[in-house]
Amino acid sequence: MTAMTRTMKAIAHDEYGEAADVLAPREVPVPEPGRGEVRVEVHAVSLNAADVYLTRGEPTIGRLAFGWPRPKRTIRGRDVAGVVDSVGPGVTEWSPGDRVAAEGEESLAEYTCVKASLLARVPDGVPFTEAAAVPLAGVTALQAVRVGEVKAGDRVLVNGASGGVGTFLVQLATAAGAEVTGVCGAGNTDLVRSLGAVHVVDYGVEDFTEAKEPYDVVIDLAGNRSLRELRSALAPGGTLVLTSGHGSRAMGPLWRNAAASLTSPFVRQRLRPFLARSGVDGEVEGLLERVAAGTLRPAVGRTYPFERAVDALAHVARGHARGKVVVVLREG
Ligand SMILES: NC(=O)c1ccc[n+]([C@@H]2O[C@H](COP(=O)([O-])OP(=O)(O)OC[C@H]3O[C@@H](n4cnc5c(N)ncnc54)[C@H](OP(=O)(O)O)[C@@H]3O)[C@@H](O)[C@H]2O)c1
Structure with missing residues (x-):
């Protein structure tokens, strides 16, 4: 120097x-x-x-x-x-x-x-x-909605709805016309509801994997449930989007994601591990324009x-x- x-x-x-x-x-x-x-x-x-x-x-x-x-x-x-x-x-x-x-x-x-x-x-x-x-959280949420093929009328569950990615995801899935259920801690239920979730599950009180009515799309951000548990909340023809999974310190979510990819061709449910791609032309700018227009917070x-x-x-x-x-x- x-x-x-x-x-x-x-x-x-x-x-x-x-x-x-x-x-x-x-x-x-x-x-x-x-x-x-x-x-x-x-x-x-x-x-x-x-x-x-x-x-x-x-x-x-x-x-x-x-x-x-x-x-x-x-x-x-x-x-x-x-x-x-x-x-x-x-x-x-x-x-x-x-x-x-x-x-x-x-x-x-x-x-x-x-x-x-x-x-x-x-x-x-x-x-x-x-x-x-x-940038990172908004784009991950945007791409997760796309990977999940979320459409109007879908019942969508977001596990980890109150964090960085989840708060964008709840809004973007709601904007796509879905009926969103957000899973979060007791202190954040109001926040998740204010972003558009129709139903909110406090994970300290209720277990979403025991829901009576299955979901069309489950998007897992929290990474704390097994593939089997997540699939039990999903409709027979539904889509599971996996963004993470704590897994082991050495391998992270590698095994759960590999198991999902290998299982998916043999079951009716679509199991989709997913890694967000940054730098896709126009995505961050598009989200910022929605913020400027007041349609995304x-x-x-x-x-x-x-x-x-x-x-x-x-x-x-x-x-x-x-x-x-x-x-x-x-x-x-
Ligand atoms: N695949 C990809 O490309 C990609 C990209 C970005 C992020 N991710 C992954 O997505 C995950 C979320 O990222 P983030 O940035 O949103 O994290 P974050 O901002 O740190 O949020 C974590 C959230 O997890 C929630 N949470 C904690 N325990 C929970 C439980 N038992 N059940 C449900 N929710 C629980 C917390 O909610 P409470 O405070 O209400 O407890 C908190 O809001 C991370 O694991 C990250 O690695 C993946």
């Missing part, structure tokens, strides 16, 4: 572990945008379960991709909203001052570089705190200042985030 190098604060780690044990603020060089990249002045970062897994290095098999024995990328955070600060060679569609959001990498920092192709325009009037909530449950980013991630890691958790770096 030369005497002239500009530096910034970032939340980083060199070892895998729990957020409170391994993550800390540090001073690092401000990144330079490469070809096809844009540097964003970060205003807000929303946290996701993915940030927790990447901090822990779980499942262990994933370390083959994200670094063994240490994380390749040391700065955590993915979702970002902010203002374009400078553009790299070859970027013509963005200019300094543009308001943008994306699912990127290494966003828990004062500046981050994002591929230009991943950026979405943030409409005027949508605050960065809400815009940052959209990012349910931001808590905000934290940048100095408390590690506490924010530790809160998400406890598994009971209410809606989205957002770290705010700059107001406005």
